[in-house]
Amino acid sequence: MAKNIAIVGATGAVGLEFLSVLEKRDFPVGDLKLLASPRSAGKELTFRGKKYKVEALTKDSFQEIDIALFSAGSSISKEYAQHAINAGAVVVDNSSAFRMDKDVPLVVPEINPEAAKNHNGIIANPNCSTIIMLMAVYPIHQKYPVSRIIVSTYQAASGAGMAAMQELEEGTRAILDGKPFTPKVLPHVAAFNVFSHNSAIDETGYNQEERKMVYETWKILEDDTIKISATCVRVPVLRAHSESIHLGFRDKTPSEEEARELLSSFPGVQVVDDREHSHFPMPIEASGQFDCFVGRIRKDIAEPEKEMELFVAGDQLLKGAALNAVQIAELLL
Amino acid sequence: MAKNIAIVGATGAVGLEFLSVLEKRDFPVGDLKLLASPRSAGKELTFRGKKYKVEALTKDSFQEIDIALFSAGSSISKEYAQHAINAGAVVVDNSSAFRMDKDVPLVVPEINPEAAKNHNGIIANPNCSTIIMLMAVYPIHQKYPVSRIIVSTYQAASGAGMAAMQELEEGTRAILDGKPFTPKVLPHVAAFNVFSHNSAIDETGYNQEERKMVYETWKILEDDTIKISATCVRVPVLRAHSESIHLGFRDKTPSEEEARELLSSFPGVQVVDDREHSHFPMPIEASGQFDCFVGRIRKDIAEPEKEMELFVAGDQLLKGAALNAVQIAELLL
Numbered sequence: 274m275a276k277n278i279a280i281v282g283a284t285g286a287v288g289l290e291f292l293s294v295l296e297k298r299d300f301p302v303g304d305l306k307l308l309a310s311p312r313s314a315g316k317e318l319t320f321r322g323k324k325y326k327v328e329a330l331t332k333d334s335f336q337e338i339d340i341a342l343f344s345a346g347s348s349i350s351k352e353y354a355q356h357a358i359n360a361g362a363v364v365v366d367n368s369s370a371f372r373m374d375k376d377v378p379l380v381v382p383e384i385n386p387e388a389a390k391n392h393n394g395i396i397a398n399p400n401c402s403t404i405i406m407l408m409a410v411y412p413i414h415q416k417y418p419v420s421r422i423i424v425s426t427y428q429a430a431s432g433a434g435m436a437a438m439q440e441l442e443e444g445t446r447a448i449l450d451g452k453p454f455t456p457k458v459l460p461h462v463a464a465f466n467v468f469s470h471n472s473a474i475d476e477t478g479y480n481q482e483e484r485k486m487v488y489e490t491w492k493i494l495e496d497d498t499i500k501i502s503a504t505c506v507r508v509p510v511l512r513a514h515s516e517s518i519h520l521g522f523r524d525k526t527p528s529e530e531e532a533r534e535l536l537s538s539f540p541g542v543q544v545v546d547d548r549e550h551s552h553f554p555m556p557i558e559a560s561g562q563f564d565c566f567v568g569r570i571r572k573d574i575a576e577p578e579k580e581m582e583l584f585v586a587g588d589q590l591l592k593g594a595a596l597n598a599v600q601i602a603e604l605l606l
Numbered sequence: 607m608a609k610n611i612a613i614v615g616a617t618g619a620v621g622l623e624f625l626s627v628l629e630k631r632d633f634p635v636g637d638l639k640l641l642a643s644p645r646s647a648g649k650e651l652t653f654r655g656k657k658y659k660v661e662a663l664t665k666d667s668f669q670e671i672d673i674a675l676f677s678a679g680s681s682i683s684k685e686y687a688q689h690a691i692n693a694g695a696v697v698v699d700n701s702s703a704f705r706m707d708k709d710v711p712l713v714v715p716e717i718n719p720e721a722a723k724n725h726n727g728i729i730a731n732p733n734c735s736t737i738i739m740l741m742a743v744y745p746i747h748q749k750y751p752v753s754r755i756i757v758s759t760y761q762a763a764s765g766a767g768m769a770a771m772q773e774l775e776e777g778t779r780a781i782l783d784g785k786p787f788t789p790k791v792l793p794h795v796a797a798f799n800v801f802s803h804n805s806a807i808d809e810t811g812y813n814q815e816e817r818k819m820v821y822e823t824w825k826i827l828e829d830d831t832i833k834i835s836a837t838c839v840r841v842p843v844l845r846a847h848s849e850s851i852h853l854g855f856r857d858k859t860p861s862e863e864e865a866r867e868l869l870s871s872f873p874g875v876q877v878v879d880d881r882e883h884s885h886f887p888m889p890i891e892a893s894g895q896f897d898c899f900v901g902r903i904r905k906d907i908a909e910p911e912k913e914m915e916l917f918v919a920g921d922q923l924l925k926g927a928a929l930n931a932v933q934i935a936e937l938l939l
Contacts, residue, residue, distance in 0.1 A: 571811025
């Protein structure tokens with residue numbers, strides 16, 4: 274029953290969460306291979322109380338591996354996934370390398386677990402903003418189909434990796450101390466600032482992160498008629514994304530109570546919607562949590578018969594990355 | 607020509623900006639009276655190189671005053687505005703006390719300056735989020751009427767006053783140092799967090815800040831048919847608000863070039879929309895600026911024929927408060 278696991282990018286922000294999630298979810302891990310760049314080789318990481326030495330990733334790293342969890346960027350996935358498959362492993366890939374490939378399933382286990390069955394060696398983990406949005410939208414959508422999504426994100430530094438998280442902390446300290454600070458990882462000063470997601474903008478005027486939210490949603494929900502518009506923005510938050518979501522419905526619109534019930538009975542979702550105490554989803558509370566928090570659930574004030582608004586917060590490194598990937602791996606057991 | 611000016615709330619975050627804006631805009635100030643709570647009385651503030659002593663606000667503070675700039679909260683405005691009017695002054699009120707009163711003009715000088723003429727002693731300064739949104743929407747709306755606005759805000763701590771700005775800095779320092787921190791001014795930890803604006807929520811599910819953006823926009827644009835939905839959110843930023851704005855058009859939709867031209871030729875607006883270098887409006891750059899910055903100007907990716915999206919950043923203490931109020935006072939000269 275136990276599976277031999279390789280983690281590619283083991284020393285990164287998501288890589289470290291893979292270890293923690295596998296442990297917390299009692300994943301039946303046989304052999305464990307921690308792979309990273311030669312620079313990180315030799316480091317020691319602990320899993321279930323045992324120390325493992327990080328090895329440099331090579332073509333030959335995947336012998337005897339059953340499941341390879343990749344989170345080292347698209348170019349590493351493109352270069353090494355096939356080697357893992359050739360060695361007999363199934364790849365669960367957290368990068369965007371294969372997400373839109375026709376023969377690669379794109380899976381959120383609570384939403385489309387059956388898609389994972391038809392893999393050809395690779396299953397892709399969706400973009401973090403897409404996963405967290407769908408955890409708030411799908412529970413309602415499955416009963417009340419949505420035809421329109423307009424979303425604005427409040428994205429954490431973790432989406433740009435551990436170095437970006439450190440830069441947010443260092444930049445914040447510098448600004449508080451009145452010292453100059455020039456960012457090296459992120460394109461702009463993150464501390465006490467907000468800036469547009471810096472992925473490439475195409476002729477539509479939308480950046481890649483925003484387009485991912487459209488195309489990945491269409492693929493996961495198997496419905497490209499849903500009109501989706503996203504504005505992706507970074508905020509000075511360490512590791513949980515928040516999103517302000519506006520929904521239009523195809524046919525019927527649920528009542529607020531129905532929407533709340535659909536959400537609270539959905540696995541992986543907690544409703545945090547206390548109007549009296551102004552307690553709604555916050556990244557600081559979603560950080561470190563497996564569940565996504567959904568609140569501000571309300572009929573649209575201008576179009577109450579047809580539209581609805583809500584707000585979600587979810588840990589970018591967990592449900593947005595490592596947790597969702599480990600849940601995919603669980604589907605392979 | 608010179609006007610005798612009283613500033614109510616002179617030691618607050620907006621009060622201090624009143625002094626700076628009056629100076630920078632060469633406002634013809636005759637006598638200057640700085641008023642605040644008894645606690646702040648006796649403090650000295652500098653205006654045009656001269657020191658002024660802050661006095662405790664009383665009913666009799668307004669003798670010989672021509673224009674009284676109020677920014678000390680609704681209850682102070684309700685209690686003292688009439689005394690200022692009785693003494694012959696015109697009140698420019700930055701609080702929400704009178705904004706929706708039928709006989710009180712609600713003015714953004716670039717948008718509806720003519721409304722200021724019909725005052726009965728009080729002219730109200732709109733809510734900061736409303737002003738900053740309209741500076742981005744009105745330049746387009748005046749030629750291409752909008753029928754729908756869906757907005758999500760990224761609001762700075764300054765909107766909750768100077769104590770909230772200090773709390774953001776203190777809380778940030780505490781969290782960076784790994785120390786516990788309990789907020790006293792804001793309802794939640796602001797540092798490295800995002801939370802829903804904590805103004806009172808009514809039966810619609812919308813909070814007061816969000817409803818202000820609806821009703822004040824209707825009053826300023828004299829059009830209550832525009833469907834407006836707002837989600838107001840605080841982010842760890844010191845003094846400039848940002849807003850992600852989705853527009854639907856009543857008849858025709860402008861091209862991106864037309865929208866950019868309408869915005870860049872509008873007073874008080876700068877277009878910051880460099881897709882190649884990912885340089886768009888940011889609160890850190892809008893802070894301390896009189897202009898609002900508008901960018902991410904794009905046809906909606908899902909409804910390019912009918913809808914458009916953009917992003918604005920503006921200094922909450924300046925165009926969102928002190929600058930707009932001083933511009934209103936300039937209309938009285």
